[in-house]
Amino acid sequence: MRPETKADHWEVEALYDTCFAPGREALSSYRLRDGIPPVAGLSYVARDADGILAGAIRYWPIHIGAVDALLLGPVAVHPTRQGEGLGGMLIESSLSQALPLGWTRVMLVGDAPYYERFGFTLLEHVVMPPPTNPARVLGRALVEGAWDGIEGDVRRWTD
Numbered sequence: 720m721r722p723e724t725k726a727d728h729w730e731v732e733a734l735y736d737t738c739f740a741p742g743r744e745a746l747s748s749y750r751l752r753d754g755i756p757p758v759a760g761l762s763y764v765a766r767d768a769d770g771i772l773a774g775a776i777r778y779w780p781i782h783i784g785a786v787d788a789l790l791l792g793p794v795a796v797h798p799t800r801q802g803e804g805l806g807g808m809l810i811e812s813s814l815s816q817a818l819p820l821g822w823t824r825v826m827l828v829g830d831a832p833y834y835e836r837f838g839f840t841l842l843e844h845v846v847m848p849p850p851t852n853p854a855r856v857l858g859r860a861l862v863e864g865a866w867d868g869i870e871g872d873v874r875r876w877t878d
Contacts, residue, residue, distance in 0.1 A: 720763050720765045720808065721764060721766070722760065722762065722763055722764075723757075723762040723763055723775065723777070727772075727775075730772050731764060731772070731775040734772055734774075734775055735793050735795050737795075737797065738793075738796070738797070738798065739793065748790065748792060748828055748847070748851075750848060750875070751779065751781055751848070751873065751874075751875050751876075752779050752790075753875075755779055755780065755875065755876050757777045757778060757779055758778045758779060758780055758789060758822075760816060760820055761776075761777075761778040761789070761816055761817060761820065762775075762776065762777040762778060762813075763775065763776050763809055763812065763813050765796075765805050765808065765809060767800075772797065773796060773797050773800040773805055774794070774795060774796040774800065774805040774806065774809050775793075775794070775795055775809070776791070776792075776793075776794040776795075776809040776810065776813050777793060777794075778790065778791055778792075778813065778817070778825070779792075779876070780876040781826075781873055781874065781875070781876055782873070782875070782876060782877070783845055783869055783870075783871055783872070783873050784869065784870060784871030785871075786824070786869055787822075788822070788824045788825060788826055788858075788869075789817060789822050789824070789826070790826060790827065790873075791810070791814075791825050791826070791827040792827050792828065792829070794806060794809055794810060796809075807836075810837050814837075814859070814861070817861055818861045818862065822861060823861050823862045823865040824858060824860055824861060824865040824869070825858065826842060826845065826857065826858040826859075826873070827839065827857055827858075828847060828851055828852075828855045828856060828857070829855055831854070831855070834857050837859065838859045839857040839858060839859045840857060840858065840859070841854065841856070841857060842856045842857060842858040842866065842869075844869070844870030844871070845858065845870060845871065845873060846871065846872045846873065847873050848872075848873065
């Protein structure tokens with residue numbers, strides 16, 4: 720695993736196209752990412768000994784109400800490499816880098832049964848733009864209490 724570089728960009732995009740349904744870029748989470756660069760130091764790729772891309776993960780800055788958070792995703796593992804623990808490795812390894820960079824909370828839109836094993840729970844009062852299913856809006860506190868009292872609409876990052 721190593722940080723994603725500009726040279727990885729199109730190969731990572733091709734991996735996302737392979738792993739996700741057509742039209743993935745029409746999802747509301749992509750509207751939050753448009754024109755915003757991924758968070759430096761948190762986007763990673765996993766390659767095998769031959770240099771073949773096996774997985775990738777990216778994070779984006781967002782606002783929720785009056786606070787900042789990370790939006791995890793997409794995370795993808797090539798279908799021929801799924802079941803090897805690469806997704807979990809990408810998630811845990813990258814999250815371990817978030818707190819030293821000053822981030823205290825992370826959210827995603829995903830399947831609760833998968834992400835609960837990484838400490839993600841339902842964010843009942845955080846609202847993603849439609850048409851997001853509220854049951855898929857999950858968060859993880861990187862410091863105790865980081866999600867306490869946090870509520871509101873998820874918005875695009877502004878400096």
